[in-house]
Amino acid sequence: MKFACQQQELSTAINLVSKAVSGKTTLPILSGIYFETKGDQLRLIGNDLNLSIETFMDANISEQGSVVIPARLLTELIKKLPNSSVEIDVSENNVITINCVDSSFKIVGLPGNEYPELPAIDDQNSFEIDKELFSNMIRQTSFAISQDESRPILTGALLEIENGKFNMVAIDGFRMAIKRANVKTALSNKAVVPGRTLNEINKIISQVDSKGDLKISFDDKQVLFTLDTLKVYSRLLAGEFINYTQILPSDFKSVAKVNSDQFLTCIDRSFLMARENKNVAIKLEIKDDLIKISSSSEMGSSMEKVSIELEGNDLEIGFNPKYLIDALKVIDSEDITLELINNVSPCIIKPIDHDNYTYLVLPCRISK
Amino acid sequence: MKFACQQQELSTAINLVSKAVSGKTTLPILSGIYFETKGDQLRLIGNDLNLSIETFMDANISEQGSVVIPARLLTELIKKLPNSSVEIDVSENNVITINCVDSSFKIVGLPGNEYPELPAIDDQNSFEIDKELFSNMIRQTSFAISQDESRPILTGALLEIENGKFNMVAIDGFRMAIKRANVKTALSNKAVVPGRTLNEINKIISQVDSKGDLKISFDDKQVLFTLDTLKVYSRLLAGEFINYTQILPSDFKSVAKVNSDQFLTCIDRSFLMARENKNVAIKLEIKDDLIKISSSSEMGSSMEKVSIELEGNDLEIGFNPKYLIDALKVIDSEDITLELINNVSPCIIKPIDHDNYTYLVLPCRISK
Numbered sequence: 001m002k003f004a005c006q007q008q009e010l011s012t013a014i015n016l017v018s019k020a021v022s023g024k025t026t027l028p029i030l031s032g033i034y035f036e037t038k039g040d041q042l043r044l045i046g047n048d049l050n051l052s053i054e055t056f057m058d059a060n061i062s063e064q065g066s067v068v069i070p071a072r073l074l075t076e077l078i079k080k081l082p083n084s085s086v087e088i089d090v091s092e093n094n095v096i097t098i099n100c101v102d103s104s105f106k107i108v109g110l111p112g113n114e115y116p117e118l119p120a121i122d123d124q125n126s127f128e129i130d131k132e133l134f135s136n137m138i139r140q141t142s143f144a145i146s147q148d149e150s151r152p153i154l155t156g157a158l159l160e161i162e163n164g165k166f167n168m169v170a171i172d173g174f175r176m177a178i179k180r181a182n183v184k185t186a187l188s189n190k191a192v193v194p195g196r197t198l199n200e201i202n203k204i205i206s207q208v209d210s211k212g213d214l215k216i217s218f219d220d221k222q223v224l225f226t227l228d229t230l231k232v233y234s235r236l237l238a239g240e241f242i243n244y245t246q247i248l249p250s251d252f253k254s255v256a257k258v259n260s261d262q263f264l265t266c267i268d269r270s271f272l273m274a275r276e277n278k279n280v281a282i283k284l285e286i287k288d289d290l291i292k293i294s295s296s297s298e299m300g301s302s303m304e305k306v307s308i309e310l311e312g313n314d315l316e317i318g319f320n321p322k323y324l325i326d327a328l329k330v331i332d333s334e335d336i337t338l339e340l341i342n343n344v345s346p347c348i349i350k351p352i353d354h355d356n357y358t359y360l361v362l363p364c365r366i367s368k
Numbered sequence: 369m370k371f372a373c374q375q376q377e378l379s380t381a382i383n384l385v386s387k388a389v390s391g392k393t394t395l396p397i398l399s400g401i402y403f404e405t406k407g408d409q410l411r412l413i414g415n416d417l418n419l420s421i422e423t424f425m426d427a428n429i430s431e432q433g434s435v436v437i438p439a440r441l442l443t444e445l446i447k448k449l450p451n452s453s454v455e456i457d458v459s460e461n462n463v464i465t466i467n468c469v470d471s472s473f474k475i476v477g478l479p480g481n482e483y484p485e486l487p488a489i490d491d492q493n494s495f496e497i498d499k500e501l502f503s504n505m506i507r508q509t510s511f512a513i514s515q516d517e518s519r520p521i522l523t524g525a526l527l528e529i530e531n532g533k534f535n536m537v538a539i540d541g542f543r544m545a546i547k548r549a550n551v552k553t554a555l556s557n558k559a560v561v562p563g564r565t566l567n568e569i570n571k572i573i574s575q576v577d578s579k580g581d582l583k584i585s586f587d588d589k590q591v592l593f594t595l596d597t598l599k600v601y602s603r604l605l606a607g608e609f610i611n612y613t614q615i616l617p618s619d620f621k622s623v624a625k626v627n628s629d630q631f632l633t634c635i636d637r638s639f640l641m642a643r644e645n646k647n648v649a650i651k652l653e654i655k656d657d658l659i660k661i662s663s664s665s666e667m668g669s670s671m672e673k674v675s676i677e678l679e680g681n682d683l684e685i686g687f688n689p690k691y692l693i694d695a696l697k698v699i700d701s702e703d704i705t706l707e708l709i710n711n712v713s714p715c716i717i718k719p720i721d722h723d724n725y726t727y728l729v730l731p732c733r734i735s736k
Contacts, residue, residue, distance in 0.1 A: 073640060073667055080637050095668075103637060107668035269448050269471060272441060299441055300463075300475035 001035070001065025001090040001112075003042060005057065007100060010086055011078045013057045014071075016207065016230065017046035019200050020053040021071040032068035034115045035088075037061045045118065046071065051197055052118055053204075056229040066112025069096055077105060119233055121224040126217035127161060127185035131227065134214050135205045137168045137179045138198045140330045140357060145195035146172035153239040156192040159216075159223075161185065169244050170195075175323045175361040176244060189218050192241050197234035201225055204232065247360065249346050252339040254312040256286055257352060260336045263291075264328040266304035270295040271321040273302040281318040281364045286310060286340070295321070317343040318366030324349075327359040369403070369433025369458040369480075371410060373425065375468060378454055379446045381425045382439075384575065384598065385414035387568050388421040389439040400436035402483045403456075405429045413486065414439065419565055420486055421572075424597040434480025437464055445473060487601055489592040494585035495529060495553035499595065502582050503573045505536045505547045506566045508698045508725060513563035514540035524560040524605040526612070527584075527591075529553065537612050538563075543691045543729040544612060557586050560609050565602035569593055572600065615728065617714050620707040622680040624654055625720060628704045631659075632696040634672035638663040639689040641670040649686040649732045654678060654708070663689070685711040686734030692717075695727040 017033055025031050025048060034045040042059040045052060067090045077098070078086065087099045094109040138157075146154035151173075158169040166183045169176065205214070208227055215226040218236075225232040270282045276297035285292040286308070293304040317340065328336070333351030340347050349359040385401055393399050393416060402413040410427040413420060435458045445466070446454070455467045462477040506525075514522035519541070526537040534551045537544065573582070576595055583594040586604075593600040638650045644665035653660040654676070661672040685708065696704070701719030708715050717727040 070667060073644065076640050077637060080633065080640065082633075102673040103634070104671040105637075105641065105668060106670075108666070265448065265450075266471070269445060269473075272444050272448065273473065276441070298476070299438060300473060302474075303472040305470040 001037060001067055002063035002088070003037060003059040003061040004085050004087045005042065005059040007078060007081045007083050007086050009057055011075075011081075012207075013042075013044050013055050014075050014078055016055050016204060017044045017053045018071050018075050019203065020046035020048055020051045020232075022048040023072070029068055029110050029114055030116075031071060032110055032115075033071045033074060034066065034068050034112060036066040036112060037064045045115070047116060047118070049116070050194065050235055051200060052231075052233040053200075054118060054231040054233070065090060066115070067094055067096060068110040068112055068115050069107060070109070073107060077107075118231075119222050121217050121219050121222050121233065123217055125187060125189060125219065126215055126224075127166075127183055127187045128213040128215050129166065129181070129183050131205045131210070131214040133181055134216075135202050137166075137181060138202045140179045141168045141170040141177040142195055142198050142202070143326045143330070144170040144172055144175050144177040144359075145198075146170075148172070153192055153237050153241055156194045156237040157198060158190065158192050158241045158244070160190050162188045169241070171242055171244060171247075174320065175327070175359065176247065177327065178244070178358040178360075180356045190241070191218050191223055192237040192239070193223055194234060194237060197223075197232070201232060204230065247346070248358070249339075249341055249348065249360075252312065252341055252348070254286060254310065254315045254338075254340040256291065256311075256338045256340075257309040257335055258291065258306055258338065260328055260331055260333060260351075262306050263336070264325065266293050266306050267321050267324050267328070270302050270304055271325065273297055273300060274321055279364075280320055280322070281366050282321045283316065283318050283366045285314075285316050286338075287314040315340055315343060316366075317347070318364045319347070319361060320364055323361045327361070331357065331359075369405060369435055370431035370456070371405060371427040371429040372453050372455045373410065373427040375446060375449045375451050375454050377425055379443075379449075380575075381410075381412050381423050382443050382446055384423050384572060385412045385421045386439050386443050387571065388414035388416055388419045388600075390416040391440070397436055397478050397482055398484075399439060400478055400483075401439045401442060402434065402436050402480060404434040404480060405432045413483070415484060415486070417484070418562065418603050419568065420599075420601040421568075422486060422599040422601070433458060434483070435462055435464060436478040436480055436483050437475060438477070441475060445475075486599075487590050489585050489587050489590050489601065491585055493555060493557060493587065494583055494592075495534075495551055495555045496581040496583050497534065497549070497551050499573045499578070499582040501549055502584075503570050505534075505549060506570045508547045509536045509538040509545040510563055510566050510570070511694045511698070512538035512540055512543050512545040512727075513566075514538075516540070521560055521605050521607040521609055524562045525566060526558065526560050526609045528558050530556045537609070539610055539612060539615075542688065543695070543727065544615065545695065546612065546726040546728075548724040558609070559586050559591055560605040560607070561591055562602060562605060565591075565600070569600060572598065615714070616726070617707075617709055617716065617728075620680065620709055620716070622654060622678065622683050622706075622708040624659065624679075624706045624708075625677040625703055626659065626674055626706065628696055628699055628701060628719075630674050631704070632693065634661050634674050635689050635692050635696070638670050638672055639693065641665055641668060642689055647732075648688055648690070649734050650689045651684065651686050651734045653682075653684050654706075655682040680708075683708055683711060684734075685715070686732045687715070687729060688732055691729045695729070699725065699727075 036043040098105040210228040217224040274295035282295040333353045335352040404411040466473040528535045578596040585592040642663035650663040701721045703720040
């Protein structure tokens with residue numbers, strides 16, 4: 001195997017696929033990046049058996065072949081080379097020689113034919129979506145994905161497509177984030193995608209300079225994201241996701257309209273005091289045209305006031321401030337509504353400008 | 369005690385003094401910031417008994433007094449307040465009430481009269497220096513200060529003033545950095561200032577927007593840095609510093625002139641391969657008009673070539689690449705010289721443009 005390519009392009013391709021290379025794999029071959037010549041293209045793969053990333057790049061190929069090169073060393077080395085032509089020559093015993101201007105490296109690699117095959121995914125069950133919209137859906141929901149491995153299904157987000165409606169839903173047992181979008185597809189499908197996959201997709205979308213839409217394809221166990229020549233394969237989480245529509249409350253007794261930024265900064269400050277405590281809860285007193293936000297700990301106490309427009313009953317209710325902050329940071333709307341029933345039922349936070357986002361958060365007990 | 373001031377000014381002052389507040393003090397009062405009214409000024413102090421920082425700021429004072437306020441909570445709280453007037457009112461039992469627009473906080477403080485006194489330092493033994501120059505002296509030497517507590521004197525840098533010459537010297541047993549400057553003073557003094565103090569001074573210089581010079585005052589056990597109304601007190605390290613001029617070699621057999629950036633990038637890449645090894649050494653083959661830089665590990669090997677102008681003998685010598693990188697990063701000169709005797713004697717690195725900087729580094733054994 002022998003090829004030459006530009007340092008900058010090689011570095012970009014390596015950076016993309018290396019996101020799927022785990023630092024702590026028990027299979028030595030998976031700590032490397034797979035290189036393979038395909039006609040006049042170079043194919044690169046990173047794979048940790050849960051997530052695989054494949055990309056193609058142009059190269060001047062003089063000898064076909066494949067090899068696996070240690071990812072960490074290669075990534076840093078190529079990054080530090082000058083932006084010039086890089087020549088890579090792989091010997092029969094998988095020793096990789098890299099030449100660039102006055103630099104020369106030999107790296108001990110592994111045979112390409114021992115690298116695991118990528119899964120095959122049927123292209124039939126697929127739809128396309130604007131990549132920025134998809135990125136935004138991840139940004140507005142992924143923080144509510146559970147980190148608790150004891151309920152594996154909640155460590156992913158539900159991707160639900162039906163009748164041209166596409167919902168992304170994340171639940172961690174204390175709050176739920178739902179983001180809705182319209183897509184042009186007749187596909188009907190439900191799948192739970194691991195949180196890590198979505199976070200990596202989000203990073204990739206921000207890095208790849210592609211004009212086309214993102215294509216998402218499903219089979220029973222896998223999902224494939226395609227962006228130009230870049231492919232991200234991920235296993236799906238097995239099991240039934242929570243029937244989330246059943247959780248959504250109605251018959252609200254109090255609806256408060258509040259400025260999102262003001263509400264966020266006040267809760268942010270209350271959190272400083274509350275976090276000194278074991279019970280991190282803050283208290284919201286919703287009454288007339290004000291929310292009073294208070295917190296206390298052995299260090300002291302805080303009191304904030306925010307103007308609101310209230311319809312319905314007064315209410316005193318406690319929340320974990322972190323759960324409010326997470327949502328308020330990602331809602332793209334000047335004003336939001338808080339929809340409440342009583343101090344033990346879930347609260348709904350929505351942007352006022354549009355109905356494509358719903359955040360549910362459970363209240364918590366406050367000491368009187 | 370009662371005063372009002374601007375949020376931004378208060379936040380700036382708190383940030384400065386909090387650098388001397390340790391998070392892990394065993395004396396609760398030292399985890400706070402000392403506030404005291406002084407006429408129409410507010411005095412703030414942070415102190416961890418090794419390092420103390422004092423600053424003054426304008427405030428609208430309506431009741432004189434002093435108090436100690438928990439540093440971490442206060443710093444974050446004031447930072448997150450709107451840029452408006454902040455009113456602070458301290459009760460007899462040291463409860464601090466902070467009001468700003470619609471926010472109100474109560475923080476449990478400690479009595480100001482229990483806060484330790486700042487050391488008195490005689491102003492006689494002092495000199496002034498341009499603060500950017502002093503900052504640069506720290507930048508070019510502090511990385512060579514030892515982190516090893518077993519030889520306490522080397523965890524600081526020597527500040528040596530005589531006949532208008534000011535030298536800063538740091539040694540860690542493997543390398544030595546010497547930076548020289550001219551100052552207008554008749555003072556003759558030697559003192560060893562802890563590395564942490566110098567690093568904090570450097571941060572402060574970059575943050576404080578003052579026009580005047582930095583004043584440095586010594587007594588036997590303390591040093592005081594004064595920048596406008598800001599004062600940084602630090603204990604000095606006790607003991608005799610190494611007689612560093614004795615270590616400086618002469619009678620060089622090989623002197624190589626090399627481009628600093630090129631040399632740095634080559635060593636940087638060699639380091640990537642070498643660090644996979646227990647023996648991190650890289651090999652320099654200095655011959656004719658080239659330095660060949662090579663490294664190897666079980667992952668592979670590297671070879672770099674850099675053009676030089678050599679006077680004297682060819683030489684093969686090994687170095688810890690990290691020690692070369694540290695120095696090459698801070699030398700402000702397009703070209704440098706390497707001055708060598710043989711492969712077991714110290715090597716001197718100097719900028720070619722000026723003679724105010726000398727870096728000494730010990731070679732290390734290389735496997736043949």
